[in-house]
Each structure stands twice: as C-alpha cells, then as structure tokens.
Amino acid sequence: MYNSFDRNSPFDENIGELDMAHLQELLRQQAQRRPLYENVAILGCGYVGTALAYHWQEQGHFVTGTTTSPERFASLSEFISKVVVMKGDDARAMESLLQDQDTVVVSVAPTGDSIVDEDAYSTTYLSTAKNLVHALKQATRVKRIIYLSSYSVYGDRQGEWVDETSPVAPLELRDQVLCETEKILLQAANSNQRVCILRLGGIYGPGRELLRMFGSLAGMTLSGKGDRFINWIHRDDIVGAIEFARLNSLEGIYNLVDDSELTVREQIELVCSHYGLPPVYWNPSKPSHSRKSVRVSNQKLKAAGYQLVHPQLLV
Numbered sequence: 001m002y003n004s005f006d007r008n009s010p011f012d013e014n015i016g017e018l019d020m021a022h023l024q025e026l027l028r029q030q031a032q033r034r035p036l037y038e039n040v041a042i043l044g045c046g047y048v049g050t051a052l053a054y055h056w057q058e059q060g061h062f063v064t065g066t067t068t069s070p071e072r073f074a075s076l077s078e079f080i081s082k083v084v085v086m087k088g089d090d091a092r093a094m095e096s097l098l099q100d101q102d103t104v105v106v107s108v109a110p111t112g113d114s115i116v117d118e119d120a121y122s123t124t125y126l127s128t129a130k131n132l133v134h135a136l137k138q139a140t141r142v143k144r145i146i147y148l149s150s151y152s153v154y155g156d157r158q159g160e161w162v163d164e165t166s167p168v169a170p171l172e173l174r175d176q177v178l179c180e181t182e183k184i185l186l187q188a189a190n191s192n193q194r195v196c197i198l199r200l201g202g203i204y205g206p207g208r209e210l211l212r213m214f215g216s217l218a219g220m221t222l223s224g225k226g227d228r229f230i231n232w233i234h235r236d237d238i239v240g241a242i243e244f245a246r247l248n249s250l251e252g253i254y255n256l257v258d259d260s261e262l263t264v265r266e267q268i269e270l271v272c273s274h275y276g277l278p279p280v281y282w283n284p285s286k287p288s289h290s291r292k293s294v295r296v297s298n299q300k301l302k303a304a305g306y307q308l309v310h311p312q313l314l315v
C-alpha cells in the first residue's frame with residue numbers, strides 16, 4: 001500500500017486522481033477497523049448500565065443514560081453525555097429518548113424495596129418493553145436493541161444443561177415477567193431493527209463481590225447438600241458482551257454465563273478458603289431453600305467469537 005503511494009508520489013502531477021482513489025480506499029478500510037461512533041441509549045444506569053456508560057463514553061460514543069432518581073442526575077452527568085430522569089412507563093419520555101439513537105440497551109430492574117413487589121416487577125419490565133416497542137416505530141434510526149434478561153427463565157432443570165434452544169420454564173411470576181419481556185422485544189425485531197437478548201448469570205463484580213454474598217455464611221450450617229448449580233457472570237463480561245453484540249449486530253437469544261460450572265457448595269468453599277474463613281457445613285436432612293439448579297451453556301456466544309474476560313469465578 002505504502003509502495004503504491006510512494007510510486008504515485010504527490011509530486012507527480014499526473015497521478016492525482018489515482019492517489020485519491022487509494023486514499024479513499026485507505027479511509028474506508030480504517031473506518032471499518034475502527035469502532036463506529038454512535039448515539040447509544042442505556043435505559044437503566046444502575047450497576048451494569050453505569051459501567052457500560054463509562055465504557056462507551058471512553059470509546060467516544062454519545063451516551064444517553066436514564067435513571068428514575070432525580071438525586072442521581074448530578075453524579076451520572078459527571079461522566080455521561082446526557083442523563084434523562086424517566087421511568088419506562090412514560091411513553092413520551094421513551095419517544096424522546098429513542099430519537100436519533102443507533103443502539104438502545106435495556107438494563108432496567110426494580111430497585112430498592114420494590115424488589116419484593118411483584119407488581120413493580122411487571123411495571124418495570126413490561127411497561128418499559130411495550131413503550132419501547134411502540135416508540136421504535138417512529139425511531140427509524142435505531143438499528144439494534146440489546147436487552148439484559150436472566151438465565152432464571154430456564155427454571156429448575158435439576159442440574160441438567162440448557163442452551164438457547166431449550167424451552168423456557170419460569171418457576172416464579174418474576175421469571176414469567178422476564179420471559180414475557182423477551183417475547184415482546186423479539187416480536188418487534190425486523191431487518192432494520194435487530195433485537196439481541198442476553199440471558200445473564202447472577203451478576204458479580206466490584207462492589208458486588210462474592211465475598212459479600214457468601215462471606216457472612218462462613219461457619220454456618222446450611223440446609224441441603226449445596227449441590228445446586230448457580231451460574232455467574234462478571235460485570236466486565238456483561239459490558240464486553242454488549243459491546244460484542246453491538247459491533248457484530250447479534251440478534252436473537254444468547255446465554256451469558258462464565259465457564260466455572262460449580263455447585264453452590266464449591267463456590268462457597270472457594271470464597272471461604274481464599275479469605276481464610278471458617279468453612280460452611282451442610283445438613284442434607286433439611287431441604288434446601290431453593291430448588292433451582294441448572295447448568296447454562298455459553299457455547300453459542302463463544303461460537304459467535306466472544307472471548308470471556310473472566311472465564312472462572314473471580315474471588
């Protein structure tokens with residue numbers, strides 16, 4: 001390439017046109033290699049949404065992030081191009097949010113005490129999805145929607161493997177809501193507006209360390225055998241996979257869990273031994289509090305080319 005530029009030196013007046021063709025090709029190739037700068041909207045700048053916003057700001061995108069909390073406006077505005085205080089059930093705010101966006105990420109979850117309130121769960125997910133789908137009809141610039149769902153939609157498989165072809169089997173109303181949300185969004189997909197659903201494992205990472213979740217159990221005796229499989233995903237990989245989905249225009253459903261394949265007993269042992277804490281004991285004669293156990297395959301996302309940042313649990 002450089003040889004041809006040298007050969008067609010700018011000092012040679014006769015080859016000006018040829019140089020321009022080379023230059024244009026070079027620019028085209030560079031534009032393809034470089035991540036495109038986009039207008040991106042993140043509905044729900046909570047734990048994941050905030051990390052994603054930070055990443056995309058650093059990449060040079062124009063990020064619009066939402067919160068329901070007026071008191072978070074100032075702190076989010078320190079690093080997000082534009083912050084909007086809104087709820088997903090506000091149809092006008094949704095229409096306005098979607099204007100001129102290229103990519104929209106849905107990362108909403110009921111926060112605070114509402115986490116136990118099933119109505120709030122429905123309102124948060126279903127109203128947001130319905131409003132989003134409605135607003136998309138006018139928002140023709142939006143090319144992709146990425147929704148963060150959960151592997152809990154698979155329900156209890158007694159430790160068996162599931163992949164994206166496995167039928168969903170939600171156990172609780174909350175998981176039914178997540179399934180319904182997936183459906184609403186997938187039905188809105190078309191050749192111009194692609195929808196990608198990421199079914200996440202339990203989220204952990206800075207500020208949500210496994211030590212915080214399991215450390216307080218050290219020295220206790222827990223009901224059951226501890227043989228349930230719980231799937232996890234580090235926040236770095238959620239940000240990484242969303243970016244991968246954006247760059248590769250992924251569509252359809254992808255599981256997003258790490259490779260660790262450990263039972264809850266093994267996970268707690270890992271944490272306790274790493275931090276020198278007393279071990280946890282198990283009482284198999286008492287039934288476990290939760291009956292959900294399922295091993296989730298991440299092969300589809302890997303086959304698409306995504307490489308996990310943290311394939312094993314980080315303790």
Ligand SMILES: NC(=O)c1ccc[n+]([C@@H]2O[C@H](COP(=O)([O-])OP(=O)(O)OC[C@H]3O[C@@H](n4cnc5c(N)ncnc54)[C@H](OP(=O)(O)O)[C@@H]3O)[C@@H](O)[C@H]2O)c1
Nearest residue numbers: 044045046047048067068069087088107108109150202203
């Ligand atoms: N936590 C897990 O282990 C887990 C597992 C699997 C999947 N997921 C999914 O992963 C995603 C991200 O989870 P996260 O832990 O980052 O959630 P999070 O920290 O609880 O943040 C949720 C965000 O949603 C916003 N929000 C709450 N109610 C809303 C409403 N009605 N309309 C619009 N926005 C609303 C919150 O607003 P404020 O800023 O006002 O709080 C917050 O910004 C969620 O979609 C969740 O369902 C989570």
